[in-house]
Amino acid sequence: MAFSAVARALCLAVAFASTLSQGHPTSPKLVHERRDVVHGDWVKGARADAKTPLTLRIGLKQRNLERAEEFMNAVSHPRSETYGKFWSAQQVVDMFAPSDDAIAETKAWLLSEGVTADRISHSAGRNWIKVSSTVGEAETLLDAVYSVYENEDGAVLVACESYSLPTNVRGFVDLVTPTIQLEEREAVTRRSVVEKRDSFPPGFKKLPPWAHHPKPGADSLKNCSEVTTPACLRALYDIPPKGSAVKGNSYGIVEFAPQSYNQEDLNGFFSVYTNGNKVPNNTAPIFNGIDGGYLSPEGGSGVRGESNLDLCYAMALTYPQNVTLYQVGDSVAWNPATNNNFLDAIDGSYCSFQGGDDPVWDAVYPHDASTPGAYTGQPQCGVYNATKVISVSYGSNEGARPASYRARECAEYLKLGLMGVTVMFSSGDTGVAGLRGQCVKPDGSYTPVAADYGQFNPMFPGSCPWVTSVGGSALPAGGRVNDREVASYNFPTGGGFSNLFNLPSYQNSAVKSYYAHHNPGYNASVYNNTQKARGFPDVALNSQNYVTGIDGGFQLFSGTSASSPTFGAMITLINGERLKIGKGPVGFINPVLYAHPEVFTDITEGHNSGCGTQGFAAVKGWDPVTGLGAPNYEKLKKVFLALP
Structure with missing residues (x-):
C-alpha cells in the first residue's frame, strides 16, 4: 500500500501542551514537546512526502480542571454539606468546556499561517479543532520534521521528534495530532x-459439560482457599x-x-x-x-x-x-x-x-x-x-x-x-x-x-x-x-x-x-x-x-x-x-x-x-x-x- 494511502487512513499521533502564554497570532514559537525515546519496535525511515494528506486535530485545553478536588470533595466527601448533590451532564459541559478565547486564538493562528477557513472546523463539544492539511503544511505550522515510521507488524505512520506552537496559543492547547508519539497498539488491554x-486442586474435579452434570454443593465453604465461588465471596x-x-x-x-x-x-x-x-x-x-x-x-x-x-x-x-x-x-x-x-x-x-x-x-x-x-x-x-x-x-x-x-x-x-x-x-x-x-x-x-x-x-x-x-x-x-x-x-x-x-x-x-x-x-x-x-x-x-x-x-x-x-x-x-x-x-x-x-x-x-x-x-x-x-x-x- 502506498504510504500516502496509509497516512490518509491512519492520521496518527498526539501532542502535549501545558503552559499559558500571552501574545497575538504572530507570536514566536517555542518547542512544545520533544520525544527522546522510541517505545516498542518502531523504526524511523525516510522523511515523509510533503504532499501527503494529513489531518491535524487540535485538542483544546479544558477550563477549571485546577479546581478538580474542590468540585469532587463537594459532592463526595462525607463531611461536605453538599454530599450527594451530583451535577447534571450540562453542568459538567459548561464548567469544563474550552473558553471562547481558546477557539478564537487557535483559529486566528491557523488563519495567519495561511490555512483557509473552509479547512478549519471544530467538534460539537467544542473540544477539538480539525485542520485538513498536508505533511508540508503541518511542518510549517509546527516547525516540525515528519518522518515515516514502521514496526515489525507492518504498521506505518508519520511522526516528528519535536514540534512547536506560538506562545500565545500553547496555553489553550491540550493535544495536537499527529506529532511525536509512537507506541504499540496491542498493549491496550490486560487479561486475567x-x-x-x-484439573482443579486436589479434592475438586474439573466439571464436565453442564447438561450432563448434577449440581454440586454450590453453597459449600469448605474449599474456598482453592476455588472461589459466589458463596465464598458472600x-x-x-x-x-x-x-x-x-x-x-x-x-x-x-x-x-x-x-x-x-x-x-x-x-x-x-x-x-x-x-x-x-x-x-x-x-x-x-x-x-x-x-x-x-x-x-x-x-x-x-x-x-x-x-x-x-x-x-x-x-x-x-x-x-x-x-x-x-x-x-x-x-x-x-x-x-x-x-x-x-x-x-x-x-x-x-x-x-x-x-x-x-x-x-x-x-x-x-x-x-x-x-x-x-x-x-x-x-x-x-x-x-x-x-x-x-x-x-x-x-x-x-x-x-x-x-x-x-x-x-x-x-x-x-x-x-x-x-x-x-x-x-x-x-x-x-x-x-x-x-x-x-x-x-x-x-x-x-x-x-x-x-x-x-x-x-x-x-x-x-x-x-x-x-x-x-x-x-x-x-x-x-x-x-x-x-x-x-x-x-x-x-x-x-x-x-x-x-x-x-x-x-x-x-x-x-x-x-x-x-x-x-x-x-x-x-x-x-x-x-x-x-x-x-x-x-x-x-x-x-x-x-x-x-x-x-x-x-x-x-x-x-x-x-x-x-x-x-x-x-x-x-x-x-x-x-x-x-x-x-x-x-x-x-x-x-x-x-x-x-x-x-x-x-x-x-x-x-x-x-x-x-x-x-x-x-x-x-x-x-x-x-x-x-x-x-x-x-x-x-x-x-x-x-x-x-x-
Whole structure:
C-alpha cells in the first residue's frame, strides 16, 4: 500500500501542551514537546512526502480542571454539606468546556499561517479543532520534521521528534495530532491470569459439560482457599445472599472486542453456582454495543475468559438487578477500541471528529468493510447513559501514553464522579511492573518482557485519582473463609505510586501514615518516592481461582480482573439500598472509604514483586499492595446509608 494511502487512513499521533502564554497570532514559537525515546519496535525511515494528506486535530485545553478536588470533595466527601448533590451532564459541559478565547486564538493562528477557513472546523463539544492539511503544511505550522515510521507488524505512520506552537496559543492547547508519539497498539488491554492446569486442586474435579452434570454443593465453604465461588465471596465479605431489582439502579461491565461472553457458558455457571440466589436460564446482560459491539464466535479462555468471568460474578452477586454490558469495538485487530472509545459513547462532548481522543491508539471509525466484523458506521458519541457503577478489567502502562493523553482521560473519570457514577478499575496482575512484566529503563524505554530490572511501571487508569483501584487478595493456602486474607500469591497484585498524578487530598493522611511507619527501601531511581504521588490500589478483594464457565466446562481464573467486578457488585447492592429509602447513588466513593478505614479488614501479609525486587509489602494500615484492605459489606452499607 502506498504510504500516502496509509497516512490518509491512519492520521496518527498526539501532542502535549501545558503552559499559558500571552501574545497575538504572530507570536514566536517555542518547542512544545520533544520525544527522546522510541517505545516498542518502531523504526524511523525516510522523511515523509510533503504532499501527503494529513489531518491535524487540535485538542483544546479544558477550563477549571485546577479546581478538580474542590468540585469532587463537594459532592463526595462525607463531611461536605453538599454530599450527594451530583451535577447534571450540562453542568459538567459548561464548567469544563474550552473558553471562547481558546477557539478564537487557535483559529486566528491557523488563519495567519495561511490555512483557509473552509479547512478549519471544530467538534460539537467544542473540544477539538480539525485542520485538513498536508505533511508540508503541518511542518510549517509546527516547525516540525515528519518522518515515516514502521514496526515489525507492518504498521506505518508519520511522526516528528519535536514540534512547536506560538506562545500565545500553547496555553489553550491540550493535544495536537499527529506529532511525536509512537507506541504499540496491542498493549491496550490486560487479561486475567488463567490457571495453567488441566484439573482443579486436589479434592475438586474439573466439571464436565453442564447438561450432563448434577449440581454440586454450590453453597459449600469448605474449599474456598482453592476455588472461589459466589458463596465464598458472600461469606468472605458479608454480602447478602440475594439482591433486589431497584428502579433507577444499574451496574455496567465494560469489555473490549475480541473478548466476548457466551450465554451458554453463563447458563451453565448460573445453574451450578447460584443455588442460593438462583439466576434463571438464559438470563443475559443488557447489551449496549459500541462501535460495532463485536461478539467473537471463537471459543477458549483467550476470547471468552475475561468477559465470562466478569459477567458470571457481576450477575450472580447482584441478581435480580440487571447488569449492563458495554461491548466496545469490532473485529479489526490493528485498530482496537480503547477506554476513550467507551467514554465517547457515554459522553458525546468528549468525542473528537472520528471518535476517541487520539488516533495513534484509539480506534478510528469507520473501518474497511472488507474485514469480517468491521464496524463501518460513524463513531458513537453520547449514545448511552452511564450506569451508576462501572467496572473495567483492562488497563495499560501509565507511561505508554503521553501525560496529556492520560490527564485528559483521567479528567473524564472526574466528570463521571461529579455526575454520581462510581468507576473502578483492576490494579494490575504484574506487581510493581507493567504489562507483561515490563519495567522502565533510565532512558524511559521499556525492558524486555518479564525482565528482572528497571524502574517500577505503574498501571493506568488505576493510578488516576478519580477512580477506585481494586487490588488482589487471597485466603492463605489451606485457609478457611473466616481467616484473615493475605495479598494475592498466584500472581503479584498491581500497586505502587503514580509517576503522573499528585496525591489526592482524600488519600493524604493514609499515605503520610504509611511513610511515617514503613520504609519501602527504594530510592528515586526505582519509583516515585516524593511522597506526593497518587498511591494505588484503594482496596483489595479476593482475586484467585474464580471458577468460571468456559466452553461447556469450568476453568479457574486469577487476577484483579476478578476483584473489580466483585467490588462493583457490592457497591451496586449498596446503591440499591440507598435508592429504596429515597437517597441517591454513592458516586465517587474514595473520600468515604479513606474516612472510614474501620469498614475494612486490614491485610498485613504478602508483597507485590516485580522488576527484580519484592515490590512493596502489605503492612498495617493503607499500603500500595492491598490498599485499605478487604471491605465488609454490612459495615460499608451502614456508613453509606447514614450519609445524605
